[in-house]
Amino acid sequence: MALGWVDDQGVDDSSAVAVLDRPAPQAPPPKLTRPRRVARRLRLARADLIAATAYLSLAVLVLSGQWLDPHRGYLIKSGQDQTMWEWFFAVTAHNVAHLENPLGTLLQNYPDGVNMMANTAMFGVGVPLTPVTLLFGPTVTFVLVLTLGLFGTAFAWYWLFSREVVASRFAAAVGGLLCGFAPAMISHANAHPNFVVLALLPLIALQLIRMTRRAGLAKELRRARRNRDAVVLGLLVALQIALGEEPLLIFALSFGLFALVYYLHTPKTGLRALRAVTPTVLIAGLITLALTEIPLWWQFFGPQSYRSIDHGTMQNDLKALFQFPSESLGGMVAHGQNVAINPTEENSYFGWPLWIVVTVATVLMWRERVVRAAATVIVVFSVLSLGATLMIGKHDTGIALPWKRLENVALLDTVLESRFTMAAIPAIALILALATQRALDYWKVSATDWRPLALFAALIFALLPLTPTILPVVQRPATPQFFTDGTVRQYVSGGSVVIAPPPTPPDARALRWQVDSGFEFPLAGGYFVGPTGSDKKGRYGPDDRPTASLLMKAQRANTIPVVDDAARAQALADLRYWHADVVVLPPTDNGDTLRLTVDRLVGFPAKYVDGVWLWDVRDLVRS
Structure with missing residues (x-):
């Protein structure tokens, strides 16, 4: 049978998909002849290349208005955020070029200055792209980061799905497409690179999954990989901190919930995996701390640092979950009431057709542990995104919600609760990828089976209205x-x-x-x-x-x-x-x-x- 649909070994509920605990191979697979190896690699590489080209083309198209006028063009829906981000990239390049401390600056808010680490300066891209900023200007860096962010996020999730969840590259591509170009991603592409450059999150998930799978290996084999795994994980987390801490926090919470539900009916397996990966995770944590100790100290205790920030009421309206995003084909036809916080924070806007398809797919595949775990993430984080009290059509119903008990918890109090629905994006994509794989498997059995055609029609029904449009751009006035x-x-x-x-x-x-x-x-x-x-x-x-x-x-x-x-x-x-x-x-x-x-x-x-x-x-x- 196709990879991803074989029965779990030793799983009580006979789940057909084992993502976290599919056993690692004890021995290498049998060697193929060199011509067969080359042919297989070319076949797989061709599929990866097609997916990468499609994602990159779509990312360029979405931001084509800015690419056509990289110096005077301005993403109008960004408000003043594009100006702020361009300044972050420009001052980072200026500090690097002049060998000055990039963590703080007096160039703004003189004479008190600005703590760059306490702002979303994104040193993880700002520093390596210093030559681009110095040669072509910060606007080019800004649009380049956004473009590569959409492309990279889509392709990284495609990579995870294709290597760990489904056998079909097409099914993985469907999941990657939603992860990279979901309404929230397109909305943030107007102004927030830190919520667009999310490619490291699936790589962190991939590393954790592979570490978990090796829990079944002999202790000697696990120990041999422990240091290498810890270094890789520590570097990935440290790099993500340099790109954005808020997305990392949301990802950590959602992945933890996913793993908890995934092992809910096989607690012994879960505990065995936890015991196996904990030493590696602790070592990775020490590596991350060693790499980020100075920047994090500067962020929380350095000049112009702060303890927390009160964003005010920033929850999703219930209508936002079911309406179409403004920058989409569906939004052009039936945008509905404007209930978003602002044009850059359309963090849900999945559209009602997608919810219908995901609900039906979840019911049909409920026996799969991975589907139950993904569905739990979708429900929990969508509810959290609704804030302390339920809003419907900008009317506060007064109905208390779970966020009311969490909004003052340290670290969580800095998160815009509306953004919690971004955790649902990869979970929804996972369910769609699994459904697509199942449909393709039916087709392998019978070319006349009606179910694959029904599934593909449902995908078109759900995803076509969410197809992003080109983000609007205006010309900014010339500098005096x-x-x-x-x-x-x-x-x-x-x-x-x-x-x-x-x-x-x-x-x-x-x-x-x-x-x-x-x-x-x-x-x-x-x-x-x-x-x-x-x-x-x-x-x-x-x-x-x-x-x-x-x-x-x-x-x-x-x-x-x-x-x-x-x-x-x-x-x-x-x-x-x-x-x-x-x-x-x-x-x-x-x-x-x-x-x-x-x-x-x-x-x-x-x-x-x-x-x-x-x-x-x-x-x-x-x-």
Whole structure:
């Protein structure tokens, strides 16, 4: 029979698929002749190459709008996140090129700075792609990371499915396709590389599965592989920490639940596997700690570190589980009510046809332990994603849910609960891959069997509406010439540039201007996560300085506020806090109101230089 459908050995429930505990071979398989070995490798490599090419082509297509205009193009649904990520990649490359500490920087939020490890700087790609960033700019790095993230995640899950779960490369490709291009992945591809570059997670799962399988080997054989397995696992986890800790946490919780349910009816087998892998996992943990000790210390105890961050209400609406995503064929036809947190957090949006197919497939294959484990992950993490109370159509029903008891647990309190449904993606993909394999097996028995055709029709019914569309891109305004032609250097003497008003998460354009200047100056304010208050609670953006708040209110209201002696004294104190050398007003909404307000605050009129209004405040601040 096909691999993956043979009966388990010694399994009480006669499950047909053994993923974690299929016994490892005690001896190598019989040797084939060289021509047969070459033919077999070419056949398998051809299938892998076809899958890889398809995934890469689809990833490029989804991001083609950004690829066609890599310098001026901007993924409009990213809000200000694309600007932030480009800044992360740019400052990482700048620090590496200048042999400076990449874990922290004073280039933003001057003079307090930014803890880069406490932000999602993704050193795992930012550092190795430094030459790309320096040669082609951070936007190219940004879109390259997103493209390779979609492709790599799909292909890594395909690799796991094809090597450990199903015999058919086509069945594995179906699972990989959903893992790499699920609605949540496409949504995050607008702005969040840390939730797109997830290729290491299936590799970690693959390593754990193979370690578990070797639990049945003799102790001498296990010990011979222990150090090698520990090094591989430790390196993979350390690299994932350098890419994103939140996805790693969600994966660890879901994989642990999967393993628990998988061994629920064979506890002796589970305990034997646990005892066998624990020493290796502990050694791997020590290796991971040794590799990440300094970055993790900097993240939790270094300058501008914080203990936790309150995201507010970030759960999935129940409707979000069943609607089609906005960037999909189904969403073009029937998007439904907009119940997402924002366009980059459509973390479920599986569509009702997929739920029907997955439910039917789960019922038909319920005897398989792997299916029961996957179904449990889907249900548990989908419920957790709904938050503390059930929301339906943006209406809070007041019905308490399990997350209410977990939302204040350490580490979990930093996770956006909406993202828990991302754990369901590989579980759903696993069920679809197994169903596809079963259909293909039926076809091998009888070419006229109607069940394979029904399954393929069901796959089209479920997946076609989720086919992603090209992510929308607009052109961003050009950077003011003041920053690009070197003029800014004439007005900076070791202090900062203060934009009127300073950059914040809602408007972080100044970060792009700083990058385009070649990091010639530090910025007051910015878009980052940093501490606030004595309890070091995390928040987005800088602490609110009174003068910054005054300027933002004036811009929103388009009204010049009353500027008295107290306001001028406060402005001087804030400028001294920022170590300001120059205040710059670039072209912006209600610019005349802002210019007249700053004139009154500093006591002298602005000067127009290279497309911006500016106030040289060096003499004022140092007097």
